[in-house]
Amino acid sequence: MNVTRLIIVAVGGQGNLLASRVLGEAALLADIPVRMSEIHGMAQRGGVVESAIVFGNAMSTIISDGEADILLGLEPSETLRAMNKCNPDTVVITNLSPLPPFTVAIGKGQYPDLELVKSIIRRKTKKLIAIDAVELAKEAGNVLAVNMVLLGALIQTGILPVTIDNVKEAIKTRIKATLVDINLKAFDLGFQSAQRD
Amino acid sequence: MHKLLTQEPGKKLLLLGNEAIARGAIEAGVALATTYPGTPSSEISANFFNIAQQSPLYFEYSINEKVALEVAAAAANACVRSMCVMKHVGLNVAADALMTLAYVGVKAGLVILTADDPFMFSSQNEQDNRYYAKLSGLPMLEPSSVAEAKEMVGYAFELSEKLAEPVLFRTTTRINHSNEIVTLGNIIAPVTKGDFPKDPFNYVTVPAVSRNLHKKLLKNMAAAGEIAESSPYNFIEGNSGPWGIVANGVSYNYAHDAVKDLNIADRVALLRIGFSHPMPSRLITEFLKGCEKVLVIEEGEPYMEENIKAIAQESGLTIPIKGKSEDLFSRLFEFDPGMVRKNIARYFDISYSSVTPVDLTDIPDIAQRPPNLCAGCSHRATYYVVKKAAEGKATIYPTDIGCYTLGLLPPLSMADFLICMGSSVGTSCGFSKTTDKKVISFIGDSTFFHSGIPPLINAVFNNHNFTLVILDNGTTAMTGHQPNPGVDMDQLKCSGYGRVSIEGIVRAIGVSHLEIIRPFRIKKSIEAVRKAIDFEGVSVIIAQEICPLYAKGLKKAMGKPFYVSDKCKNHRDCINELACPAFFIENEKVKIDPDTCVGCTLCAQICPEHAIVPFKEKVNIR
Numbered sequence: 001m002n003v004t005r006l007i008i009v010a011v012g013g014q015g016n017l018l019a020s021r022v023l024g025e026a027a028l029l030a031d032i033p034v035r036m037s038e039i040h041g042m043a044q045r046g047g048v049v050e051s052a053i054v055f056g057n058a059m060s061t062i063i064s065d066g067e068a069d070i071l072l073g074l075e076p077s078e079t080l081r082a083m084n085k086c087n088p089d090t091v092v093i094t095n096l097s098p099l100p101p102f103t104v105a106i107g108k109g110q111y112p113d114l115e116l117v118k119s120i121i122r123r124k125t126k127k128l129i130a131i132d133a134v135e136l137a138k139e140a141g142n143v144l145a146v147n148m149v150l151l152g153a154l155i156q157t158g159i160l161p162v163t164i165d166n167v168k169e170a171i172k173t174r175i176k177a178t179l180v181d182i183n184l185k186a187f188d189l190g191f192q193s194a195q196r197d
Numbered sequence: 198m199h200k201l202l203t204q205e206p207g208k209k210l211l212l213l214g215n216e217a218i219a220r221g222a223i224e225a226g227v228a229l230a231t232t233y234p235g236t237p238s239s240e241i242s243a244n245f246f247n248i249a250q251q252s253p254l255y256f257e258y259s260i261n262e263k264v265a266l267e268v269a270a271a272a273a274n275a276c277v278r279s280m281c282v283m284k285h286v287g288l289n290v291a292a293d294a295l296m297t298l299a300y301v302g303v304k305a306g307l308v309i310l311t312a313d314d315p316f317m318f319s320s321q322n323e324q325d326n327r328y329y330a331k332l333s334g335l336p337m338l339e340p341s342s343v344a345e346a347k348e349m350v351g352y353a354f355e356l357s358e359k360l361a362e363p364v365l366f367r368t369t370t371r372i373n374h375s376n377e378i379v380t381l382g383n384i385i386a387p388v389t390k391g392d393f394p395k396d397p398f399n400y401v402t403v404p405a406v407s408r409n410l411h412k413k414l415l416k417n418m419a420a421a422g423e424i425a426e427s428s429p430y431n432f433i434e435g436n437s438g439p440w441g442i443v444a445n446g447v448s449y450n451y452a453h454d455a456v457k458d459l460n461i462a463d464r465v466a467l468l469r470i471g472f473s474h475p476m477p478s479r480l481i482t483e484f485l486k487g488c489e490k491v492l493v494i495e496e497g498e499p500y501m502e503e504n505i506k507a508i509a510q511e512s513g514l515t516i517p518i519k520g521k522s523e524d525l526f527s528r529l530f531e532f533d534p535g536m537v538r539k540n541i542a543r544y545f546d547i548s549y550s551s552v553t554p555v556d557l558t559d560i561p562d563i564a565q566r567p568p569n570l571c572a573g574c575s576h577r578a579t580y581y582v583v584k585k586a587a588e589g590k591a592t593i594y595p596t597d598i599g600c601y602t603l604g605l606l607p608p609l610s611m612a613d614f615l616i617c618m619g620s621s622v623g624t625s626c627g628f629s630k631t632t633d634k635k636v637i638s639f640i641g642d643s644t645f646f647h648s649g650i651p652p653l654i655n656a657v658f659n660n661h662n663f664t665l666v667i668l669d670n671g672t673t674a675m676t677g678h679q680p681n682p683g684v685d686m687d688q689l690k691c692s693g694y695g696r697v698s699i700e701g702i703v704r705a706i707g708v709s710h711l712e713i714i715r716p717f718r719i720k721k722s723i724e725a726v727r728k729a730i731d732f733e734g735v736s737v738i739i740a741q742e743i744c745p746l747y748a749k750g751l752k753k754a755m756g757k758p759f760y761v762s763d764k765c766k767n768h769r770d771c772i773n774e775l776a777c778p779a780f781f782i783e784n785e786k787v788k789i790d791p792d793t794c795v796g797c798t799l800c801a802q803i804c805p806e807h808a809i810v811p812f813k814e815k816v817n818i819r
Contacts, residue, residue: 011566012568020376021211021376024211024376024378025211027378028209028210028211028378033378034211034376034377034378035342035343035375035376035377036375036376036377037371037374037375037376038374038375038376039318039370039374045568045569045570045571045600045603046566046568046569046571046778047566047567047568047569048566058454058534059341059342059449059450059451059453059454060447060450060451060454060533060534061342061371061375061377061447061450062371062533062534063533063534064533064534064535064536065533065535065554066535066551066552066553066554066555067534067535067552077563077564077566078566080560080563081563083555083557083560084554084555084557085554086554086555087552087553087554087555088553088555089552090555100564100781101564101565101566101567102569102776102777102778102780102781103564103565103566103567104564104781104782105772105776105780105781105782105787106607106608106772106773106776108564108565108607109562109563109564109565110561110562110563110564111563111564112561112563116561120559120560124555124556125555
């Protein structure tokens, strides 16, 4: 079986790890080998959280520079920061809603211009799907469902060896029952948005 | 019921490495487990803590790793299967117990887990704890994957009982924090009570006894070496060679994938070492005999490489054996699949073109996103208060290990020296003796219990001159809010615990100047800190305020968020001095994110225009 490598980057608190676990559960349901690794020691302290998910017959749980098939970014500047994981065939999916780091507020750095972010990524990779996931998450009923919006867009690309049903089933097992409907709606909105992109 | 207590052999679960390890111990019938929390090991014990509340397992957060190992060592010598979990540097703390416990041995299985952290994702060094196996003479096991880790824990308990010695179980971050699909096995019911038959001439390590015990340890090491020769965890993939690769831990995964990607399986024999001390010398000799040249792939130190070279020398083999070198593998940091693939291709001279990563040269600089103290963190207030109180004085700020180490970063810049748990207090003694600067050190509540008390006694006895600030936020925050002896366990709905007062300890030690502050009351706190730092001798400040993340977890009421009103004249003292993550700039004006602000009032108190005020109503979340 072909190996598919996915990197997810986010700011602590955006739900990167939950999104990764949902994909892991979906792979388990699809009977696809899956290995994932995550770095989250400082996740709750506003740092960057990165997870790597490797689908298929590989034993490695991490992804080297230039070797991601897909990069999913929950925050636009973090998507750009993770470009080292991409090659010209990588498909990139990003949220467009910025969460500027506090270093910007204290004048220790610039937040990149969003149009520039998009044009750089478009120029260097195979495809960019850019959506305002915050807007769609609000539409679904909870701003915290940004991660599920982007999962929807991710699944729409058809690159991962898991089906829509696998992921929806996994959402039901990993997410609190009272929040399942909002998350499923967010997933659908992200899926539809990527279809239009 | 806790997920890891599921009694359904054959069921497949997606588990974090640390969950798989805890499950492995539960399947093996572990009856007692101890720890001091430390990343990347923390989730193993977090699971034990929850499991213990609904199963016969006894689990404790011990005060430090040495005590944790002593508790487990006694239990294992009272014939109860035990496990002791710590991060790699924790084993330094436990080393005193470890070295002589190896002489004494155990009656029931004892597995000591050390979680190493190559690249130092969340550690102060990247020491390679395989050398502790060599130093102590104890057997060591190292898994390569999450699923294997679960199986290997069971094997470790059996091995420990076969040899009557503790077994060291070494993981690295990429095992602890990887997820994989794991198949559950059967759970053996734990035996929670044993007995300790007296045998002082084998247990009380006076010199005459220890001379015999050391002989016994050497015999056990030889026996362990025999087992390692045929252990299923040392195995060879591929049959002939002529190229040989030896790898351990996650490096084995990268090597395995690389052999496939490079399409060289017909030319490579890959020896995976999972039982790494003692090294299986006959197995290695036979392996080397079939090879023309050998590459050793291991993160960290050249532990296997040196061993394999020594084995080759004894057998008169002169084939090239390489691992650590300038053009191959480094002792630094962690490896990755691409690096291993490239080095295998280079060493065996295989043509290989890697994917071309995108060109990064024209990507603009992106503002860094370092971790930061949370909005409403009382450490920020304490640092501000101490900084104001010490204004105009030349100071040295020794710090310690916890969230508050983030005080290192500007604009707080309140950390000058750190080497290990408790070092804030010990180094304060040395700095104050040898400089004329005012020494003010910081230590958290859990770290104070762990190793801050003996150096404070030292300071009082030797009459040193510094101020120690104990940051008591009521929990062990950095590693995930584990309890410590100062925590009110009723809040966690746990009964049957004592509670130890930090104030009581400080007073009992004989510190003659003690101030207790609530750091969000800035004016009062600055006054109190001034008095403490003007005091000649050892003074202590206890800054008491609950960790806001912990408070949120306990569902305690938080303050109303604040906002910046029209009175703001853009001095920006709030941002420039506090750098709270709730602030952001919009149209050149300071704003506060109401979702992040917890209403701690710190910025409102320092605003020269009193422009920062609370919302009257509960604000809607975005």
